Every structure is written in structure tokens, then in C-alpha cells.
Amino acid sequence: MMNSVILSRRRVLAGAGALVVSFGAAHAIGQEGNTAQDMQSGARVSPPAPLPGSLKDAPLLDSWIRIDGDGGITVFTGKVELGQGIKTSLLQVAAEQLSVPLQALKLQTADTALTPNEGFTAGSHSMQDSGTAIMHAAAQSRIILVGEAGRRLGLPPDQLEAKDGFVQAPDGRKLSYGELVSEQILHVRAQPSSPLKHPNSFSVMNTPVRRADIPAMVTGAPAYVQDMRPPGMVHARVVRPPSYEAQLVSVDSEAVENAPGVLKVVRDGNFLAVIAVSEYQAVKAMRLLAAAARWDEKSALPRLSDLPNAILSLPSQDSEILRQGQPESSSGGRKLEAKYTKPYHSHGSIGPSCAIAEASGDQVTVWTHTQGVFPDRDAIAGMLHLPKENVRCIHAEGSGCYGHNGADDAAGDAALIARAYPNVPVRVQWMREQEHAWEPYGPAMVTHLAASLGDDGSIRDWQHEVWSNTHSMRPGGAGALLAAQHMADRVPAPPPKPLPLPEGGGDRNAIPLYKFPNARVVHHFLPAMPLRVSALRALGAYMNVFSIESFMDELAEAVGTDSVEFRLKHLEDQRARDTVAKAAEKFNWSAFQKRAGRGRGFGFARYKNLAAYCAIAAEVEVDRDSGRAKLVRAVAAVDSGQIVNPDGLVNQVEGAILQSTSWTLYESVSFDDTRITSIDWATYPIMRFAQVPESIEVHLINRPGQPFLGAGETAQGPAAGAVANAVAHAIGKRIRDLPLSGERIRQASM
């Protein structure tokens, strides 16, 4: 749709060129690749450069910014709010560059009928992609409006000032944006660079604006898809198979059909669901239906007690992703090696996945908390054999997801059930045990690291091998949806693919930021997936950084060098060095006094080697009897380029540290040979208040005018490294298998 608009309105593009000539004094920020030099020299004489951020894919300004005749301004994003505060940050960027008060703006988040297609809200990309696009679109829109005001007032644009939604002339005349705007004026193609405001003049960006959505959350105003109650809505529940491979042998649904409130039982192959008038009637009917269903199950799961070997024995596709110098040359010197393992992790959203769908004729509308309305739409259309245009997916917020949880599947469930019961909205919410048993987990992984040390105490040769499944089985194709996999006209899951570098999947952050004369990194991609897996916050970076940071400490200890000093010795990137130094200083690293049962640890990474820098120093305490470890305090330093909302950033990093600490110390998915057995919070315990640290400090390093560097996931790896190193320091033994459970710590310290 977007493309046809571009083609049919070419003439407008030509006409608008005159309005954008004054972009000479470009102050280019927020765009990957712009440097401080660009900024200081001011002018950027750029050859036809690629458009910044997501403008590349949706280049028309009014795809992002729409101004109505009454002055109302709507900002559009193809990204979604996941609890990361993006609705507020994106508006801050727009308000700043448009020169309007924040309150004057409305935000439209992802809706396949209304917004640009920005794929998934994932990988800490929202500010880099959408924030960058909106920043440039807003700045360019402002200049167009100033140009138009100049034309009407007969004054050169440089005598005019844009302020609070008006363009003002020195003689006091002023025109509002609403007066200046005409239907076509912002329907123009973006330019590669923009007259961005100087960071010194920011009044909305880099300020801790309060999130606009929190008042609704704390007063109980409907805020989530779970809370939507469209008129006539009915409730459905799905009965999932008891295990991945189970086949439905028979189901006698008569009793269920006659149960109070039941409207319909839906059976389609292995897909089983029930629709009822009220929600609790649906829950009770679901239980009856589950009891009435007979399944044939297969024992196909690996042995949990031997998981690392099961992973290592899967067939692999190997690729060398880094080769530097002459790795493995027998350089003499001291050699160390270590193997690290990670179990499967649950996303563990507090609210189970939910969606509402309504089918009428051959049209389907789905309200979903998916991270990608467009790919989810494509998958649902594929599953229902409908043209894409017939399916509309509208994002509505859900509980925090931290990656690909059950959201897309629930949307698929709702769509399939709604087709069987058309013309009313059908709401499906998963039960707790369904979310825990069926969500696609963060994959189990194994790494093997080896290094040799030179006489000067530095690393001469570095080897890192990582074994992993894919880290994305997200939709696009229908086969990504459970409903499609379970229905009679079954669409199998698509063959898994590794995610390409530089971002990578299982190999994300496997290439260290540290500099070594000789190095080799190998990614062993494992196509066979014994458990259902997909994207979990930070993907492989969590495990690779945990491994690298653990091993760096093992090497530092081997040469008797302080951990922080040892890291700095191998770091050239100045921003990395600044980040490490800041965390160490604020933690008071060098003055740390070791006490019995306590330890300190350090962790560092630059997420994906291209997003935000994060260093964390942590102190843990280990309980002598139970062996259980607890984070006592953490001090983080983060450089994410130009800061948009400092408090939002701190909030994200605090949360990431706690979540990663919970993964690292307490969590693992469990299963027997047939079924997943971690199906609730008792069988899959996570951090509770008793394990919450005394303090977390997050110190931000602002880089005015520099590109936005995604920060939502940057702390996952460094936190794991810091906590693991602190545990090793506390007990004097190294544990290389996650989680660092009480049981393992007790055994290690015996």
C-alpha cells in the first residue's frame, strides 16, 4: 500500500524539494555511522546517503508525522510498547525536533492498517530504527513548515522561529502548524540528513519525562489486551496437547457441549478449544474438555541430567566467524580451557498470552500483544488461507514478553477460533501452565573457551566455540504458529535458520570486543530442536558474554591480575574503557574488602558489538547452609549514545540486571522424557523479593549528538558475568554450569 502511494505521488516529491534546501547546517545525530567530526564540521556534503533508521523502508514524512488542520499531531511508529517506555521516548524525540510541547502529540503504535511496517520490536532496535526515523521526519517536517511560513509571510526561513507549534516572525506575526499544513505538504520523501537541533538546546530529549502510561496502570484503567471488553465478546480457552508430539486419539465432547454457558467446542486435528459466554465458564469447560481428550504421546525429549551432552551430540553446521592472526599456533605459554553450559530459559511473562479476534465474512481482525503485527498478520493469513489484506493485526499491550513468548500463538489461536465462531469478538487467554509449557524457550547452549597467556600476562591466543539452536522461530510463515502446527491441515514449523551476523543469534556477542593478537570463534549451529525455542531477550549474547566474562576472570586469576585491570589491558575502544572505568569507580572496586560468604565480580560487553556499552560490578552473598546465592548490590555504567529519557533507561537497565540475575542464579526449564515439567512458578521459580538486592545503581554516560544505541538488552550478559564472577570470588570455586543454584554451589564448596 505504502509503495503505491509513493509511485502515484511522485510529482509531489519534486514539488517539495524547494522546501528542504536549507538542510546545509545538518546536525546529524541518531544515525549509525555519523561521527563526532560530522557534527563539529556542521555541514555534511553527502552523496545520496541511505535514509536514517526506518526511513529506509518507509521514506515518506507523513508515514511518521501527521499534522491535522486543527493542529493535532500524530506520530506513527511500527514498533510497539512492551513495557520499555518507548511510547514516551519516541514522543520526546518527536516533540523536541518538531518544537511542540510533548502533550500536543498523540502516538499511534503498530497496526497493519495504519503504521509503517517496522518488522519486530526486538533486539533493542526501537530507538535505533524508529526513534531515528521519527527524529529525522520531525526535524524535516519542522523545516518544511518554516519554509511554508516564510513563503506566506514573505520572509526568508532563517528569520523565522519554530516554537510551541507555531512559526513566529520577528515582527510578532505567527502561524500555527495547523494553519500551515496542507494535505500534501508532508507527503514528501525524506532527505538523508536533517537540520537536527543542537543537543545543548534540548528541552525534552535527555530529560526524565514521566511515562504517559503509568497513571492508567496504577488506577486500574484498561491498559492491556487482557482488559479489552468489546461488546458481545465471548471467551475461549484452548486445550493444548500434553506434550509436543502428542496426537489426539479421541475426545467425547458431549458433556462439555452441555456444560453451562458453553457455545461451541472447536476441534481441528490436534487443535482443541471451547467457547463460552463467561470467562470462568470457559475455564471450567476447558478442564472438562481436557479430561475428556485422549492423547497418544511420544517420548522424544533428551535426558535433562545429560543436557549438555545431548546438545553437543546434535548434528551441527559449523562456521568460523572470526579468524585473526594465527590461532592455535602453539605459542607456548600457559594454556587454559573451560566449558560452560546453559539450560533452557522461560520468558515467564507474568500475564499469560492473550488475544481477541473477530471474523466476519472473509475478514479477520486480531488485537494482539505480538512484537510484530505485520509478520503475525502474514502468518495468520497463511494459516487461514486468506489474502494478507483480509487480516488486520492491531497491537494492544500485554504483560512484558522479553522476546517471542506465546503472544503470536495466542493471536493464531484467537483467529482460528473466531473463524469457527464468526461475527463476535472472541477472547482467548492462555492458562499459566500453557504459557510455561508451550512458549518457545531461550535455547540451551554450550560454549568451549580456550586461551594461552603470554609472558607479559596478556592473552595471546583466544578460542571460543558455541553450540546453539536458532534464536528465532518468529512468524512470517504460518508454521510458526502452534494453531497451524496443530490443525488438521497442518503447516509444519519452517526449517530453522541461523540469524546473520553482525547481530547474530547463537553467536551474538561470541566475537569478543577485547583485542587479542590471535583469535578464532566458531559457531556450531544446531538445526534439530528437541524443545520449542525462539528469541529470548539478548539471544545468544547472554550465554556468550557469561562465558567470555567468566573466562576473562579465570585468566586474570591465573596471571594474578585484578579483573578490571585485566579487562582494560585488552580493551582498545575508548567508550568501552570509559564504561568499565565508570562502573569500577562507582562500585569502589579497588577498596572492596572481602568478607566470608561475600564476593565481588565484574562483567562487561558492548551489546552485539554495535549497540550500547554496559559494565557491571556486583557483590553477592552465599548462604553457608543452603548454598543459595543472592545479589547484594550492583553498580552499572551504560553508554547508549545520545540519551532520550534517562529515567526510562535506568528503569530498563535495573530490570535487566534483576532478570538476568534471576536467570543466572535460579532458573531452568525442566522436563522428563515426554513432557515439560516446569509448568508454573512453583516448578519454575524466579527471583522473589527475598532475593532482591539492597541496591542497584545505574550510571549513565551521555554522548550528546551521537547515534542512539539500543540499550534494552545490553545488561543481560554483563550482569550474568558479574554475578558468576562474584559467586566464584565468594566461594573460591568456579561453577561453569547455569544456573548457579544452591545445590551446585553447595557441592562446589564442599
Next chain:
Amino acid sequence: MIKLTVNGHEHELETEPDTPLLYVLRDELALSGAKFGCGLGQCGACTVMLDGKAVFSCLTPLLLAAGKNVTTVEGLGTLEAPGPLQRAFIEEQAAQCGYCIAGMMMRAQALLVKNSSPTDAEIRAAMEPNLCRCGTHMRILRAIKRAAALIKTADAGAAGRARP
């Protein structure tokens, strides 16, 4: 017919008596603050107050709530006039996705009703049944502290004004 008082309003309900209070609040009374998280008493997302005590509404059948006073997060104030606990959560920006927050607030409210100046340790102990996956714990703890202080100054202010 079951009688129930919610946030000061009386309701007469025809609902089946085994229905958990959570569904009654959300689906019949359109109070969406309390959330379904587990239905098992393991996460606290559904926490409300029943005669001043924090309970899991997902495990409380309507019958057991009959004749009692239920308070939900909607009863603590409104968007236009947020109560002290709500103000404290806004001021501390104590939410990420926010799904757990209403349950957190109701457990905190039950604590503050009983103990107007809880220590850090008392707050942590009281909050133990409630889970947050986003890792907003530090801010939640600060918000509860702040709420206790706000309530005290409000009381002091009211007392001050009341003096002749």
C-alpha cells in the same frame, strides 16, 4: 443472589458462587485492575483486599467474599485524583510493563493499613508472594516507602487543618 461490596459500592450478583472473585471483578464489574497471572496463588497479580487483608482473588470463590468489603486498585483513587499509593508509584515511575503493579499495590496497601511506617525488611517480607518479571522491584520498594511518607504527611496536614 450474592451481595458484595466493592470499593464502597454494593452489588447483587447472580454469578455461580464457585466463580473466583477475580473473574467477577474483571468480567462482571468491569474492574480491570486485578489481573490473571497464574490462577494458582503463586504470583499475586490478582491481589485485592478483602476486609482489609490482601488475598489472591484468583483463589477466592465469590461465596467466600459474600457480604465482605472488597477493595481493588480502582478504590485507591482515580486518574484525576490519584491516592497516595498511586501517586507514589507514579512519582517513582515504578512500572515497566505494569502487569504486576495493581497486585503489588494492593498488597502494599494492606501492609500500610496495618503498619503505617514499615521498615525495609517488613516491606520485603510482606511483598514476598508477588512476582515481577520485568525486574521493577527496586522502584516498587521505593514507591511503598514513599507512599508511607505521603500518607503520614497527608494525615499530619489533615490533623493540622482540623485544629481550631
